[in-house]
Amino acid sequence: MDDLRLKYLGLIAGSADESALEEVRLAAIGKKGEVALAMRELGRMTPEERQVAGPALNALKDEITSAIAARKQALGDAALEERLRGEWLDVTLPGRRRGDGAGTIHPVSQVWEEVTAIFADMGFAVAEGPQVETDFYNFDALNIPSHHPARGEMDTFYMHRAAGDDRPPHVLRTHTSPVQIRTMQDQGAPLRIIAPGRVYRADYDQTHTPMFHQVEGLAIDKSISMANLKWVLEEFFTAYFGTTVKTRFRASHFPFTEPSAEVDIQCSWVDGQVRVGEGDGWLEVLGSGMVHPHVLRAGGVDPDQWQGFAFGMGIDRIAMLKYGIPDLRAFFDSDLRWLRHYGFSPLAVPTLHGGV
Numbered sequence: 001m002d003d004l005r006l007k008y009l010g011l012i013a014g015s016a017d018e019s020a021l022e023e024v025r026l027a028a029i030g031k032k033g034e035v036a037l038a039m040r041e042l043g044r045m046t047p048e049e050r051q052v053a054g055p056a057l058n059a060l061k062d063e064i065t066s067a068i069a070a071r072k073q074a075l076g077d078a079a080l081e082e083r084l085r086g087e088w089l090d091v092t093l094p095g096r097r098r099g100d101g102a103g104t105i106h107p108v109s110q111v112w113e114e115v116t117a118i119f120a121d122m123g124f125a126v127a128e129g130p131q132v133e134t135d136f137y138n139f140d141a142l143n144i145p146s147h148h149p150a151r152g153e154m155d156t157f158y159m160h161r162a163a164g165d166d167r168p169p170h171v172l173r174t175h176t177s178p179v180q181i182r183t184m185q186d187q188g189a190p191l192r193i194i195a196p197g198r199v200y201r202a203d204y205d206q207t208h209t210p211m212f213h214q215v216e217g218l219a220i221d222k223s224i225s226m227a228n229l230k231w232v233l234e235e236f237f238t239a240y241f242g243t244t245v246k247t248r249f250r251a252s253h254f255p256f257t258e259p260s261a262e263v264d265i266q267c268s269w270v271d272g273q274v275r276v277g278e279g280d281g282w283l284e285v286l287g288s289g290m291v292h293p294h295v296l297r298a299g300g301v302d303p304d305q306w307q308g309f310a311f312g313m314g315i316d317r318i319a320m321l322k323y324g325i326p327d328l329r330a331f332f333d334s335d336l337r338w339l340r341h342y343g344f345s346p347l348a349v350p351t352l353h354g355g356v
């Protein structure tokens, strides 16, 4: 009986899994197991022998049963342990890359968001207007009467009018400036807005596409000056390019501002690449000025009480400058390989406003 005991306790301890344990159980205490066979021998024993062997066999059976239960429990614990170790979730691991087919934010959207966030920090709200405009908002209200040469220079897309309809045609807005008028009419003065949006001109080459993006700025109050304009623009360019950027104001002319200035930013050219915020070169980036009294009046704002500055800047253009993109047309080809080439992979894109 000692042999049986040693044999089976050894086999139980050596069982690597539940099915091995089950085999041992059957061989030891199953119906045809060795202990069961030994119990059958009891009948052939003398009563004295039986009195000793019977309880001893029962005790052996109990011992083996509980040894099997203990081993089973230990194996189960180990398996659970193993599984938990495998399923351990390391929340500090970098996220999994999305598949190659995944899209990414478009550089224009990205810059649009960056621009909006920077101006929001300076208290500018976002205003909007329609892309299909009347020629009143696109031209007349901005002090560009029908005979004005600026109308010809804008390469305007005119919307079709039915025969016999002699109202002036609608246009695809050629700039975001009409939003100035609409916002003044809606909100009155004082106000401080930017108006990012799509604009349209019949033009196509390396730096022109028939649809492109501008952001208009307008600040109206009692004592707004060109000095405020210069500060706001330098703050903006410095935040946007992430480096101090000087500006140069050149006297210019726009029908909707008086005085008017074209604004250049400081830059240098290295190996044909533009570097903003260094060197002694200048690059024109926007038009601006003090809002013309006619324009204030068209917006329902009294020019004897209020004054303000306005500016208009190309979003695509400043996106090209920041990200070193030489050809505007590629923006609108929807080629993901091109986007990735310029660093707009899903991982490289900062979260909303994260680039600011």
Ligand code: DAH
Residues within 6 Å of the ligand: 174, 175, 176, 177, 216, 217, 254, 256, 257, 286, 287, 288, 289, 310, 311, 312, 313
């Ligand atoms: N609307 C002009 C354009 O598209 C840009 C512009 C110039 C806007 C001067 C302004 C401004 O607000 O003051 O070319």
